[in-house]
Every structure is written in structure tokens, then in C-alpha cells.
């Protein structure tokens with residue numbers, strides 16, 4: 001979900017493998033952790049905010065910018081670079097990434113990029129992978145060879161992909177959002193569910209939500225303390241509230 005940046009060349013991933021390695025001894029170590037326009041997904045945010053022991057509000061306020069550009073129907077959240085001359089990532093240190101185990105999916109994928117799109121009539125999101133070859137990256141000179149699958153496994157990308165799958169479908173969906181005068185309200189709902197899980201929990205538990213919608217008792221219990229369950233439930237709620245899908249049952 002990274003946006004293209006200056007000096008990047010995108011090569012289709014046609015060969016069986018690519019040569020790459022990144023470690024502390026490469027001369028460019030951590031150079032790529034600056035001037036990024038790194039889009040964060042709901043699972044990225046959940047992992048990072050929990051790692052930093054912050055509330056959703058604190059994380060969004062301190063570490064992100066919100067963008068709504070012409071290429072997207074929904075608001076996106078970008079990791080905010082520091083205000084120093086190099087515009088470095090707030091988590092980069094001389095030793096590497098300070099949140100390495102919880103770094104965002106885009107950082108895990110790099111130097112692979114991915115484009116996702118929903119095609120009408122198809123249930124699965126179409127994905128294309130490519131190599132992002134940047135001139136300053138010395139990692140391509142290393143001997144280590146990877147297949148795409150090996151790389152994704154090595155970097156723990158699949159877990160992130162699985163967690164965000166439903167959300168990517170919503171984000172890339174071409175389904176109608178209904179009347180124009182409701183779109184701003186729907187954007188706000190999308191933002192809250194996608195990026196501010198604490199607020200979504202409040203919305204569910206402090207409104208008349210359970211009076212209006214059927215939610216099994218054990219699920220209600222888990223929504224209260226299990227972030228992953230809440231995030232997944234949120235995706236069902238988005239499909240219901242944005243597109244009118246029957247993913248949530250109204251009480252009769």
C-alpha cells in the first residue's frame with residue numbers, strides 16, 4: 001500500500017527468484033527508512049499501537065497523517081515522518097527498526113511491492129507483485145536468492161495479508177456508497193472502524209448497538225477484550241453500514 005516515490009523503478013516479478021539481502025553491514029543500512037509515504041492498514045495500526053502501548057487516539061495523533069486522494073474512495077492513514085532534514089521514520093535507529101517485530105506490512109514486503117484491485121464479478125482481490133528497485137539500495141547486490149513465496153514467508157507477510165484481506169476488499173470495492181449527502185458520514189464510519197479501534201469499541205458498547213443488532217453473547221464478550229475479534233467484526237459492520245450487505249442481523 002505504499003505510494004510510488006521518486007527514484008523508484010518497478011520491475012515485474014517475472015523470474016522465479018530475485019537476489020536481495022538486507023543486514024546491518026550493507027552500506028545503505030536504514031537509508032530506506034526515510035521520506036516514505038507509507039500507508040498503514042488496520043492490522044498495521046493495531047500491532048504498532050499495542051507495541052507502543054498507546055491508545056488509538058494517541059497513536060493516530062502522534063504518528064500518522066490522514067489523506068484522501070483522488071485514487072481512493074476512502075480516507076487513508078500514512079505514517080508521519082519526523083520533521084528532521086532527512087524526514088526519517090520515527091522508529092528508525094542506528095541499530096535498525098525499533099519496532100521490527102511489529103513493523104508495518106509494507107516494510108515487510110520491501111523490496112517487493114504489491115498492487116491490489118477488486119474486479120467486478122470476482123470474489124477474490126487480484127494482486128500483482130513487482131520488485132521496487134531503488135538506486136540507493138545495495139541489497140540487490142547480495143547473493144541471497146528468494147522466490148516470492150519464500151520472501152513472503154520469511155518476512156511474515158501472510159499473517160498481515162490474512163488479517164487485512166476483508167478490509168482490502170472493502171477499500172477496493174466499487175459498490176455504491178448510496179446518496180451523496182451520506183458519503184461524508186460513511187467516510188467517518190470507515191475511518192473509525194479501520195483506524196480507531198478504541199473508538200469503535202466505545203461506539204459498540206456505549207450506544208444502543210446491542211439493542212438494535214443481533215450479536216451472540218460469547219461474541220459480545222470477546223468484542224470487549226479481543227482486538228482481533230473486534231477488528232474482524234468491524235469489517236462485517238463496514239460491509240453492512242457502507243454497502244448494505246447482510247453481514248449484521250437487525251433485531252426484529
Ligand code: SF4
Pocket residue numbers: 021022023026027028029030031032033110136137138139140
Ligand atoms: S536500502 Fe535496501 S539494503 Fe539498504 S537498508 Fe534499505 S532495504 Fe536494506
Ligand code: SF4
Pocket residue numbers: 032033034036089090091092093096097098099100103104107
Ligand atoms: S517502521 Fe521500521 S522498517 Fe518501517 S520504515 Fe520505520 S524504521 Fe523502517
